[in-house]
Amino acid sequence: MSKRLRKLILSCVLLAVAVLPARADINGGFRQWLANDLWPEARSRGVSERTFRSSFEGMRPNLDLPDLVIPGRKQDGPRKQHQAEFRSPAAYFAENTLGGVTAGGRARARNLGATLQRIERQYGVPGHIALAIWGRESAFGTAKIPHDAMQVLATKAFLAARKEMFREEVLAALEMIQKGLATRATMKSSWAGALGQPQFMPTSYLRYAVDGDGDGRADIWNSDADTLASIANYLAQKGWVRGRDWGFEVTVPASVSCALEGPDQGRRISDWAALGIARVGGKAFPPHETNAEAYLLMPAGRYGPAFIVTPNFYVLKAYNESDAYALFVGHAGDRIAYGDSRFAGGWQKTDALYRSEIASVQNALVKLGYDVGGADGLPGFKTRRSIGHWQAKNDLSPTCFPDRSLVSRLK
Numbered sequence: 175m176s177k178r179l180r181k182l183i184l185s186c187v188l189l190a191v192a193v194l195p196a197r198a199d200i201n202g203g204f205r206q207w208l209a210n211d212l213w214p215e216a217r218s219r220g221v222s223e224r225t226f227r228s229s230f231e232g233m234r235p236n237l238d239l240p241d242l243v244i245p246g247r248k249q250d251g252p253r254k255q256h257q258a259e260f261r262s263p264a265a266y267f268a269e270n271t272l273g274g275v276t277a278g279g280r281a282r283a284r285n286l287g288a289t290l291q292r293i294e295r296q297y298g299v300p301g302h303i304a305l306a307i308w309g310r311e312s313a314f315g316t317a318k319i320p321h322d323a324m325q326v327l328a329t330k331a332f333l334a335a336r337k338e339m340f341r342e343e344v345l346a347a348l349e350m351i352q353k354g355l356a357t358r359a360t361m362k363s364s365w366a367g368a369l370g371q372p373q374f375m376p377t378s379y380l381r382y383a384v385d386g387d388g389d390g391r392a393d394i395w396n397s398d399a400d401t402l403a404s405i406a407n408y409l410a411q412k413g414w415v416r417g418r419d420w421g422f423e424v425t426v427p428a429s430v431s432c433a434l435e436g437p438d439q440g441r442r443i444s445d446w447a448a449l450g451i452a453r454v455g456g457k458a459f460p461p462h463e464t465n466a467e468a469y470l471l472m473p474a475g476r477y478g479p480a481f482i483v484t485p486n487f488y489v490l491k492a493y494n495e496s497d498a499y500a501l502f503v504g505h506a507g508d509r510i511a512y513g514d515s516r517f518a519g520g521w522q523k524t525d526a527l528y529r530s531e532i533a534s535v536q537n538a539l540v541k542l543g544y545d546v547g548g549a550d551g552l553p554g555f556k557t558r559r560s561i562g563h564w565q566a567k568n569d570l571s572p573t574c575f576p577d578r579s580l581v582s583r584l585k
Contacts, residue, residue: 200245200333204235207332212344221348229351229358235329236321239365242333263474264521266498272506275309279510282314282398289399293386297406298416304405306507307493311373315401319370323347323363327376330367343367346376355379360395370394371401372408382408412492413485419463420490420504421471421483423454423517432472432574433562436555437488440467446482453482454518473497475558475575479519497555525578532557532576538584539564 208230216226237244282305283290290301308314327347330340347367350356356369363369369379372394383392386403393400426432427450444464451470453459463484471481481487481501490500509515529551536549539560547556553576562574564584 201234204332216345216348219345221352225352229324229348233325235332236325239329243335244333263478263498267521275306275506276509278309278314279305283510286398293403293406297410299406299409299414302507302511304402305510306503307405308371308401310503312371315371319362319364321363321365323361323367323369324358326363326367343376346380350376350379372405382411409489412489414489415486418484418486420486421481424451424480424482425454426451426480431562432475432572433559435470435472435559437469440469443468443482472574473501474521474524476573477522477524477575479517524575527576531581535576535580535584
């Protein structure tokens with residue numbers, strides 16, 4: 175055996191010796207937390223001891239989940255972005271992904287026509303929008319959703335940065351089991367704890383899941399009709415405006431600042447048009463939209479397509495707090511209903527930044543008095559337009575999007 179190999183084996187043994195007690199401590203702390211912290215609150219909410227014990231029997235926290243704060247583990251270094259919705263816009267709108275949702279949505283529109291019409295009459299949400307969400311969330315129920323939801327939710331309630339949020343979710347999941355709405359075995363989830371074909375968190379299931387096929391239960395795991403009705407009910411309760419579109423791709427002249435973006439800077443569509451903003455392809459805005467309020471959306475700043483969006487866009491965003499997600503769903507829904515058409519504006523290549531790098535830009539802007547909406551490492555509209563204002567103030571051409579040069583300038 176070589177000296178190098180002996181050293182490697184010794185280092186692995188020492189690492190194992192160091193890690194095992196740490197994991198044992200975490201497992202012990204997890205069991206204590208379940209018994210002394212979570213159980214009293216679950217009991218106060220009507221969860222029986224039998225339900226509680228069976229829901230966590232033999233469970234250890236899953237330390238391989240992302241976004242955990244684990245005692246003894248260094249948290250330094252760049253924070254990666256695990257959610258596709260907040261990575262490169264160009265990658266998110268890849269044609270193979272859009273095409274899959276579009277083709278799958280059209281096929282199901284033909285097969286589920288009567289169901290979709292009934293749902294649209296009841297909730298006011300177009301069927302093609304519900305189909306697009308279904309396709310994006312779970313590939314129409316065909317995506318593998320491998321995780322034990324109770325383990326995911328309990329682990330995150332114990333170890334995640336957002337403990338309180340996941341605490342509510344694991345308590346809601348216990349309520350679902352207590353009421354016979356699901357079992358631990360059937361509650362498979364994503365790594366974030368989202369359930370079923372519409373990928374509802376447990377609190378959303380309790381609030382928005384509905385029976386769409388008339389069998390008396392809301393089965394978002396196995397029923398297409400229940401899945402679609404639940405999605406539509408969610409959007410309706412979040413404020414979907416019946417009869418309005420979600421938005422339109424536009425061209426924005428250089429004379430119009432990209433910093434005018436945001437749902438708090440609304441104008442009538444006719445006022446946007448008066449500034450020189452025009453719908454792509456020479457199309458006119460629909461007459462029923464002209465005098466209604468709408469908002470400028472530039473999700474990649476000057477590096478991508480621009481849009482005038484309605485309040486319904488922000489209802490879509492409530493489903494997943496991401497401009498890219500809402501835009502994907504609206505665009506895919508249009509393609510399902512009206513035929514394939516790509517964005518007229520292209521997504522230019524942008525620098526791949528860590529969340530920690532974007533957060534450093536946000537913190538620097540906050541120190542200069544800008545409102546970035548929170549230094550979370552996600553380039554939302556407040557961050558984008560603050561970048562645009564800072565660039566203009568410093569005699570730079572406003573792009574309204576973070577890049578590596580901006581990281582360097584704002585150190």
